[in-house]
Amino acid sequence: MxxxxxxxxxxxxxxxxxxxxxxxxxxxxxxxxxxxxxxxxxxxxxxxxxxxxxxxxxxxxxxxxxxxxxxxxxxxxxxxxxxxxxxxxxxxxxxxxxxxxxxxxxxxxxxxxxxxxxxxxxxxxxxxxxxxxxxxxxxxxxxxxxxxxxxxxxxxxxxxxxxxxxxxxxxxxxxxxxxxxxxxxxxxxxxxxxxVLLVRRADVVNRWGQGDKLIRLTQQPDPRWREMNVLGQVVGVLKEQAAPPVVQGRRHLTSHVAIPAxxxxxxxxxxxxxxxxxxxxxxxxxxxxxx
Missing domain, CATH: 3.90.70.30 (Phytochelatin synthase, N-terminal domain)
Incomplete structure (x- = not known):
């Protein structure tokens, strides 16, 4: 090289x-x-x-x-x-x-x-x-x-x-x-x-499974997980992903989820x-x- x-x-x-x-x-x-x-x-x-x-x-x-x-x-x-x-x-x-x-x-x-x-x-x-x-x-x-x-x-x-x-x-x-x-x-x-760390949208939606208890995001010792409303951010991204393609095309999709670092x-x-x-x-x- x-x-x-x-x-x-x-x-x-x-x-x-x-x-x-x-x-x-x-x-x-x-x-x-x-x-x-x-x-x-x-x-x-x-x-x-x-x-x-x-x-x-x-x-x-x-x-x-x-x-x-x-x-x-x-x-x-x-x-x-x-x-x-x-x-x-x-x-x-x-x-x-x-x-x-x-x-x-x-x-x-x-x-x-x-x-x-x-x-x-x-x-x-x-x-x-x-x-x-x-x-x-x-x-x-x-x-x-x-x-x-x-x-x-x-x-x-x-x-x-x-x-x-x-x-x-x-x-x-x-x-x-x-x-x-x-x-x-x-x-x-x-x-x-x-x-703060920004996590890509795809890294969230691609790992979502019905058995995952998202409420755990509010139960962490670090209070920033609740203060930053990581649960709400993740739910919002998953709702966007679940929307019909025609609806997705009309709105600006969330690019990242912000989490404590x-x-x-x-x-x-x-x-x-x-x-x-x-x-x-x-x-x-x-x-x-x-x-």
């Missing part, structure tokens, strides 16, 4: 106006990233993949198998009825806490980390803030909602995502898995989102414990809210 090229995503990055006053600060050059970075290692394993890239950047030796053993990736219950499927989707993959705990366990404390919430919106210039931590030897990992900032007519992605950040510059912010450069504004929007949007900074700036990281406070 050839070496992958680094490109700005359509409508993202690639422009000098993205963040013109930010100097280029890189963990890897684009060429180094093409050679070193690891792409998605397994379904729902973007978190473990991002951690592999973080540890590579920190020169911490480990194998893919060691990372997979330390970071337990929760899978989607693809063949389950709709209620169990939705419950699995809510927690599939990993959270930032899973990643931090996994790295702490794997490295035996040699690598430390701190998560910074980005929702609600923070008073921060993202590229400059990332550049400061990279300059101190930190490696950022973004936990972001790809379902935000989708251009009209484009397909809404199916999940949240974890991506290691390997640099910032005037063109934007450089990410792995996939290798891309995105604008400060778009990444900022994807990093500032409530913990276990993930929180933000940035985790990883750093070796022998880094002289480690105290600065561990004592850092949350970023101030934008008033």
């Amino acid at each position: 050839g070496t992958p090229s680094l490109q700005a995503s359509e409508g993202e990055g690639g422009g000098e106006e993205s963040c013109p006053r930010v100097k280029k600060v890189m963990i890897w050059t684009e060429l180094q990233a093409s050679a070193r970075h690891v792409s998605q290692i397994a379904p729902s394993a973007c978190g473990a993949t991002a951690i592999i890239n973080v540890l590579l950047a920190l020169d911490y030796p480990c194998t893919v198998e060691e990372v997979q053993a330390s970071i337990k990736t929760r899978l989607r219950a693809e063949t389950a009825p709709v209620v169990d499927y939705l419950l699995s989707r809510s927690v599939a993959g990993t959270t930032h806490r899973d990643l931090i705990d996994g790295v702490t366990k794997l490295s035996k404390g040699t690598v430390k980390a701190k998560f910074f919430h980005m929702f609600p919106k923070r008073a921060v210039q993202l590229s400059r803030w990332l550049a400061q931590w990279i300059s101190r030897g930190g490696v950022p990992l973004a936990t972001l909602n790809l379902q935000v900032g989708v251009a009209p007519g484009q397909t809404v992605p199916d999940a949240w995502h974890h991506q290691m950040i390997f640099g910032v510059g005037p063109q934007g912010i450089y990410l792995t898995n996939p290798l891309e450069c995105v604008s400060d504004s778009l990444l900022g929007d994807q990093l500032c989102t409530d913990s 276990a993930y929180q949007s933000g940035v985790t900074i990883f750093m070796r414990s022998d880094n002289p700036h480690i105290h600065t990281l561990t004592q850092a406070e949350e970023l101030p809210l934008l008033e």
Whole structure:
């Protein structure tokens, strides 16, 4: 296979106006990233993949198998009825806490980390803030909602995502898995989102069976299942599906069902414990809210 090229995503990055006053600060050059970075290692394993890239950047030796053993990736219950499927989707993959705990366990404390919430919106210039931590030897990992900032007519992605950040510059912010450069504004929007996941209509209607007790959607320990009226959303989609085709053709069909997500949007900074700036990281406070 050839070496992958680094490109700005359509409508993202690639422009000098993205963040013109930010100097280029890189963990890897684009060429180094093409050679070193690891792409998605397994379904729902973007978190473990991002951690592999973080540890590579920190020169911490480990194998893919060691990372997979330390970071337990929760899978989607693809063949389950709709209620169990939705419950699995809510927690599939990993959270930032899973990643931090996994790295702490794997490295035996040699690598430390701190998560910074980005929702609600923070008073921060993202590229400059990332550049400061990279300059101190930190490696950022973004936990972001790809379902935000989708251009009209484009397909809404199916999940949240974890991506290691390997640099910032005037063109934007450089990410792995996939290798891309995105604008400060778009990444900022994807990093500032409530913990919600959109599940495609087809994934709901195709898993509905008469024996499935939808009322269970109101009986979950997390009150958000009731607050978001997931039961009502699912019933609405199923009613739309059951309508005669002539009626379906006259109305706008619901495209997604919104469910609670276990993930929180933000940035985790990883750093070796022998880094002289480690105290600065561990004592850092949350970023101030934008008033």
